[in-house]
Amino acid sequence: MTLEGKQLIGAQAVAAEGALIHAVNPSTNERLDPGYAAGSKAEVERACDLAWTAFDQYRETGLEERASFLEAIADEIEAIGEPLIERAMAESGLPQARIQGERGRTCGQLRLFAGVVRAGEWLDVRIDPALPERQPMPRVDLRQRHVALGPVAVFGASNFPLAFSVAGGDTASALAAGCPVVVKAHSAHPGTSELVGRAIQRAVEKCELPEGVFSLLYGSGREVGQGLVTDSRIKAVGFTGSRSGGTALVQAAQSRPEPIPVYAEMSSINPVFLLPAALQSRAAELGEAFVASLNLGAGQFCTNPGLVIAEKGEGLNNFLAAAGEAVQGAASHTMLTPGIHDAYNKGVDALVSNDKAREIARGPAGDGDNQCQAGLFAASAADFLSDESLQAEVFGATSLVIECADQDEVKRVAEHLEGQLTATLQMDDADAEAARALLPVLERRAGRVMANGWPTGVEVCHAMVHGGPYPATSDSRTTSVGSAAIYRFLRPVCYQNLPEALLPEALKDSNPAGVSRLVDGKREA
């Protein structure tokens, strides 16, 4: 499978003319071929034109047809075999087991959405039959379903070259909803992107869908990224990345003549609350388990535990001792890109030079390129409450422990937090009251609240919420992981007194696909 370094626009591979984008192997700083010539307005225009042309046909594909397409993508990705694993490892510095797992997650996610499409709950069919005899006014026949928003622009993320990238959760849920997708590849893994993009191209062809259902562009955020978000044919955006990147896309989308929704998953420090009884009974164990979560994948997860909050005292001291020791022994992993490694070091330096943060431990520096040196710092609650910079996300394996006088101060720190993807309670039975006092705050602050686990590890399922109040995401009403992610790309349409022959299939009296419907407010399976 030879990489060609071209834009994938519809069924074509197109040579663009911009500056060459090269991946870099972060463990060697070696440049990887081929170069990908950056696209420009012309490629954006062509991809959006094809996507728009494909939209009306693709959004009306039958449930079975669309589900089969998602499964075909998964099959085609698996069929690439080892070259995909090898290229993703080279472009990300991530170990083999992680990339293999991520491929499984990516394909499993596509198949989950295939099941969701078939079940048809996402159509949210509602039927209020006509009541011709009603007084004082008859009721007309009213039927609602959800329809696809339109072509969606998806931005590949740096930290999941497969699961949050070309065929990741945003693409899978948008395609499931009936939206054509134009992906802007992340410049850190262009080869992985090409391999996956060609797999989708093959699936489009095998399923005989209009070619514009999928395109993959390479280029700069300014030209290709902004070009996509401001194109009038793009109707929604999926993004996972930095707060500044996400905010820029939201602003561009809001400044359009027709503003569109942007689902940006941005930044989160994922607070972990160590409650008193848990700290008393198992401080050392917690410290070790915490550092295992913190250092996983060099801390490059959206759900990395970047903040720990607990009452001062012997329990917390024991936790800090155990965690500090674990940090000192924490293996240093290669980070995703030299740029991420630099940013990490700057974030750690800011903590080192902040008088209010006290260094607890640093991990081994590592002897390869771009390695992440783990770090653990501590600060008082009073300082945390008065210094917003202590809430800044340090993307990587560094965390800050906030020492509080009592549970009231713990709650004040919780109230002071920005919006988060997750909030974690480490608690024993005797902590139930303290947990109950914190829960309302955590529900307001986070999309996922957990007990006695660690935030890394995001299950792809129906109940997952990978989302949360701003700035964790730009839209707290949604999730970017799990089957509910499909709702991001849908809007309701009501059909009034339409002749049966013109009604969409799911709204016909005969309900040929057998989807769940709300009839006169009552659920019919």
Next chain:
Amino acid sequence: MTLEGKQLIGAQAVAAEGALIHAVNPSTNERLDPGYAAGSKAEVERACDLAWTAFDQYRETGLEERASFLEAIADEIEAIGEPLIERAMAESGLPQARIQGERGRTCGQLRLFAGVVRAGEWLDVRIDPALPERQPMPRVDLRQRHVALGPVAVFGASNFPLAFSVAGGDTASALAAGCPVVVKAHSAHPGTSELVGRAIQRAVEKCELPEGVFSLLYGSGREVGQGLVTDSRIKAVGFTGSRSGGTALVQAAQSRPEPIPVYAEMSSINPVFLLPAALQSRAAELGEAFVASLNLGAGQFCTNPGLVIAEKGEGLNNFLAAAGEAVQGAASHTMLTPGIHDAYNKGVDALVSNDKAREIARGPAGDGDNQCQAGLFAASAADFLSDESLQAEVFGATSLVIECADQDEVKRVAEHLEGQLTATLQMDDADAEAARALLPVLERRAGRVMANGWPTGVEVCHAMVHGGPYPATSDSRTTSVGSAAIYRFLRPVCYQNLPEALLPEALKDSNPAGVSRLVDGKREA
């Protein structure tokens, strides 16, 4: 029931100190007492503080308790009796039957949401039980429900002093979702607002809810309106009004440190397509029925049919003749306010002075104050496609007929339309093919597509969509009428491995309220 002219903040009636706001009876231009002293930052601050204080308790009220509260509001509104009808008539110029009907709609809507709250579908409960034996990794226990966004600011609309105002659809759906509400009264009907606001105050007291669940403020859009939207404790906004007003609120909400959703229902000209066979078989009947819809309530409905699109020819000529005659005989109704009457006349003048618009008929001028003189104009499709000003909403009983060469041009005009609340097809059986060709365009352009009815008349039910792509609304993913409106004020939260005792009631294994749940992706009634 004496009106006091005060702000209703929590359980109190508070005298503010700003300039006096007086309603004006539009049929007499007479000033109505009392004056309402405009509020300022201080009143906004107090109302938001109370709302925030009430939030955690109110959002966790049980389904039955919250439903009973909504019903209590309806009961209290009905208990006001004739004084409410009389005041609303005086402040709006609307006839008695309309106001009585609107009261019925308002109370029916509150009771509909009571039923919705009890049924609990809005919680969208999803449970993925733990799979401790799963390979290669066990699955944790994951449960999702929806929670209220937070306190909501609601802006009363001018054209529905009851159904889209203090206890209208936005308030009812926000309260149903568990959100405290702070209403900014529309300055055109402050007395009606006070009567309804006091009814809600009484319901809050009778149901022993925290007082901050509801407040009602009077004042300017600049001070009180912007003050509410930019207050950090307000987490969503409901608005029905002009495009400029809605856009200003969206911008203010997006500029906050924590941006929040704004549900603004703004402008729509509600295109009506007269298909060839229908036009051939019943042009005169269509012309008369169209004008009845156009002139209903002086054309002051969001769904007023402001645009008609058809092929040129004998059928359309017959339609224009009949509609023109009906317009000439159309009763002139009093408009809601002198300001709306002035804006209407300016909109009509713009059509009169536009060379591309040809006057078909004008209605009688009327001999009272602020009366709406109906109007009908026509323009060619080519001119409509080239002159954006012909798409501007004229709020009132004036419509524009677009004459097309053929169905291809009809489709081009449809594609050229901005987002709409509704799109209507007048069609006979022989028009099925033409209708089928238009449907995909109309689904993309409108929230409600109907056949052989008129867009005025919005049923409050489960399948209704009163929404649509921008600029019909600021968020096409929602509806502001009907039970699905509750979803605007909710966000999902996932609970991972939480002890049963800490789980919210709807997520407990025992499912005490018996709400519908999605367990492992399968619907359980």
